[in-house]
């Protein structure tokens with residue numbers, strides 16, 4: 001069957017693992033939308049605002065370790081989504097942005113086009129700063145190779161890419177897109193590097209391993225879990241890597257949060273005389289509250305397809321190639337068996353105790369103990385820090401770029417993948433993208449949304465106590481839920497929250513919104529620990 005430019009692109013996305021498309025149409029992308037609908041090559045879901053489209057497609061990539069796909073119109077649509085794509089870039093998510101674009105001749109009319117910024121290329125120039133590769137498909141003859149190059153880049157670098165499809169070329173005849181072509185691994189270099197790493201770990205008194213998001217992005221949790229189990233060295237995940245290895249058996253201590261987290265974990269990582277970092281973003285959120293600066297000279301970092309030692313680097317070694325090379329020669333080094341598991345709070349009192357954020361974590365832990373774990377999508381705010389007090393489970397959250405807004409759209413993407421998520425979101429972030437819940441009914445999605453209503457931008461207040469502009473009004477979100485096609489309940493006490501979670505879990509007929517009333521100034525134990533650690537670090541810095 002002969003391909004068109006549009007069907008060739010859609011078949012290429014599907015053959016490389018994309019599961020669905022999120023989007024909002026516009027006249028520049030209507031022709032492509034028609035092909036998406038008529039061809040049914042990939043299921044697609046429309047949302048109400050492009051930032052949510054970006055967040056949902058990004059989450060789709062994260063939860064399935066594959067390509068996420070966002071389709072939007074030129075100008076107003078694509079530029080509306082910039083922040084979500086920036087977050088995907090910073091947090092290494094392979095999001096494919098497909099924007100409709102002006103037709104070949106439109107630019108020659110000598111008229112400014114609607115949705116145009118400075119020039120017709122402005123959007124491409126802006127997206128060059130947010131993506132690792134780009135193409136404008138204005139030549140059907142080269143389109144198969146152009147698409148293959150850009151999608152290969154997304155998969156190899158696990159970063160967003162940009163594809164612009166001129167609206168008058170959507171149905172142009174086009175050859176099939178070549179399949180994914182992995183780089184040929186340099187196994188000699190990988191084996192030399194693996195030998196050097198294992199020698200370092202063996203000769204260290206207290207080696208440790210820190211694992212970050214790349215292990216999920218490249219679908220390596222099984223391989224890395226097996227390797228760590230063989231080595232018997234203590235393992236922790238980074239702040240960004242929260243939720244990794246939830247289904248795996250390895251000597252996992254928990255999430256490293258520096259002085260803001262579990263002391264035993266902090267000692268193991270900060271006290272390591274050989275720290276192997278696998279796929280870890282070296283960022284302030286991952287290391288900003290380290291009790292003592294981790295001696296990066298003794299650390300080995302495998303990240304962004306290179307392995308860096310203190311003063312030299314092995315370039316072009318993918319994380320998977322390194323793990324394979326290490327697995328060939330790995331043997332037990334330590335006796336760590338993961339016996340140290342952080343204690344997650346259980347047993348929420350069934351009484352009139354007023355709710356605090358950490359009670360929410362206890363209530364969810366109790367729910368998981370009764371009904372089994374569920375994936376979590378978290379927004380940014382105290383809800384994210386509370387999420388760190390919940391048992392280790394699949395977790396999608398903006399732990400590095402830290403934008404508000406992804407929580408509800410990410411939960412909807414998890415629901416689209418066939419799993420039922422719990423969404424953690426603050427009232428401020430809900431005001432940004434929570435209304436997307438109104439799109440759940442048409443797709444039959446039933447996330448359980450826990451809304452932290454402290455009538456405040458509380459996380460900011462913890463950093464800057466005093467100003468009144470952190471105060472938010474009470475929008476009575478639970479009362480709005482039925483108008484959006486879901487069910488809502490407002491809870492103030494532990495007993496009410498316990499009951500509401502059980503009722504919500506038992507009812508998957510629609511989304512369930514549990515509005516938890518919290519006092520301004522009352523934050524989770526983890527956020528309080530983080531703020532305290534940041535204050536101590538800055539005090540030390542000022543000495």
Ligand SMILES: Cc1ncc(Cc2csc(CCOP(=O)(O)OP(=O)(O)O)c2C)c(N)n1
Nearest residue numbers: 381382403404426427428429456457458459
């Ligand atoms: C898109 C964007 N704009 C502003 C900000 C800056 C910010 C970080 S945390 C925060 C307050 C969050 O309030 P919320 O009620 O959702 O949660 P909580 O603190 O628990 O009360 C703001 C405004 C970020 N991160 N992203």
Ligand SMILES: [Mg+2]
Nearest residue numbers: 426427428456
């Ligand atoms: Mg709030």
